[in-house]
Amino acid sequence: MKPAPPEKTAPAHIALTFDDAVSNHATFVGPLLARYGFGATFYITEFAGEGGDRFDLDKRQYMDWQQIAGLHAMGFEIGNHTGHHPGLSALDTSRILAEIEIIEQRCEAQGLPRPLTFAYPGGNESIVACELLKQKGYLGARGCRKSPYHASEDSVWSIPSFVITQETEGLFDEALALAVQGESIVFTFYGVPDCNHPWVTTLPETFQRMMEALHQTGLPVVSLKALIGSLQEPPLSGGFTENSTF
Numbered sequence: 001m002k003p004a005p006p007e008k009t010a011p012a013h014i015a016l017t018f019d020d021a022v023s024n025h026a027t028f029v030g031p032l033l034a035r036y037g038f039g040a041t042f043y044i045t046e047f048a049g050e051g052g053d054r055f056d057l058d059k060r061q062y063m064d065w066q067q068i069a070g071l072h073a074m075g076f077e078i079g080n081h082t083g084h085h086p087g088l089s090a091l092d093t094s095r096i097l098a099e100i101e102i103i104e105q106r107c108e109a110q111g112l113p114r115p116l117t118f119a120y121p122g123g124n125e126s127i128v129a130c131e132l133l134k135q136k137g138y139l140g141a142r143g144c145r146k147s148p149y150h151a152s153e154d155s156v157w158s159i160p161s162f163v164i165t166q167e168t169e170g171l172f173d174e175a176l177a178l179a180v181q182g183e184s185i186v187f188t189f190y191g192v193p194d195c196n197h198p199w200v201t202t203l204p205e206t207f208q209r210m211m212e213a214l215h216q217t218g219l220p221v222v223s224l225k226a227l228i229g230s231l232q233e234p235p236l237s238g239g240f241t242e243n244s245t246f
Contacts, residue, residue, distance in 0.1 A: 013179045013219045015186045015227040016040035017142060017161060019081055019119055020047075022191035023059060026067035028204060029192050034074055036215045039222035042071050043081035043119040043142075044103055050085065053196055061196045069110045077223035078107060080115035080138075088126035096129050100136070117141065117224045119188075123163075130157040140228045146171075148183035151231035159224070161186035164210070165200045172210050180217055184231065186224065 016033070018025050021044045033040050047053035047062070055062045072078050082088075083102025091099070104114050116139045120126065123144030133141055140156035147160040154160060162168075162175040164187055172187070179185040190200035192207045214221055222230070 013182065013184050014176075014214065014221045015184075015224045016189070016221060017043060017079070017119065017186060017224055018189050019043045020045060020085070020190055020194075020197075021055065021063045021068065021081075022194060023061060023063050023067070024192050024204075026063050026070060029189075029207070030071050030074055030076060032208065032211060033076070033221075036211060036221070038211070038214070039076065039226055041077040041079045041117060041223040041225065042068070043079040044068055044106075045081040045085045045121065046083055046102070046106075048084050051196075058196070061191070061194075065106060065110050069112060072112050077117065077225050078112055078115060079117045079119060079224065080104065081119045082121050085121040087122060087124050088120065088129050089124055091128075093128050093132070096126065097132055100129070100132060117228070120144075125158055133157065139225060142186060142188070142224055144188060148175075148178055148185055149227075149231075151184070156228060159186060159228075161188040163188045163200075164202065165190070166202050166206060167199075169202075169206055169210070173213070176210075176213060176217065179219055184227065186227065 016038060018029060018040060025042055046055040068078060080100060080103045082099040084099060086099060088096055107114060118133050118138055118141040120141060120143050125143050130141065140159055142159045142161055144163050145160035146162055149159050162171055162185065164172045175185050189202055190197060192202045192204055194201040
């Protein structure tokens with residue numbers, strides 16, 4: 001199977017992102033993307049009991065770190081989605097910093113590069129987190145505001161994305177049409193399927209249909225890091241609220 005292309009900063013219109021370290025990201029999603037030559041970012045978090053979720057025990061639902069390292073070896077970006085997926089607006093600076101550093105430390109232990117992009121848990125954007133990420137040398141952060149990404153107008157710390165689930169399949173087609181017209185589009189997916197969170201699931205056959213549609217456009221499909229790098233001088237602050245947008 002052909003590996004995914006290495007990270008690069010070529011001009012691009014579409015970025016694929018995947019949240020929550022779901023096991024089928026390694027067993028199904030990654031290999032399918034590699035077959036198409038797509039790049040992507042996988043945002044990693046370790047659930048620790050919230051709603052019964054256990055990253056350490058539930059390997060039907062969640063990857064292990066060997067699988068995460070395998071995605072990196074295939075050429076995909078590994079991003080930071082916090083240690084335990086908390087609502088950041090309820091945390092003070094020291095706790096937000098600790099949540100960011102958990103995933104950095106896990107990556108270091110696996111010999112992986114330190115993450116350079118971030119996804120806000122639940123789409124809840126945080127000014128405090130933004131400032132910490134800047135200080136730590138991150139390149140940008142993704143939210144869940146349903147809009148194309150206009151680098152000249154949107155903050156690189158509040159990159160919008162279209163959240164795609166089985167119930168919003170039509171939204172994928174709408175956003176893809178915008179990409180064909182020249183807009184920069186970021187997609188967010190969860191499990192394919194997502195057994196623990198059926199409200200954000202996408203069925204494998206639906207996902208395959210969408211990836212084939214992406215392929216048919218001929219547009220470059222890359223990670224969030226590569227998309228940021230391909231756009232000229234995005235703004236460094238402003239442009240977001242503290243509230244979730246979905």
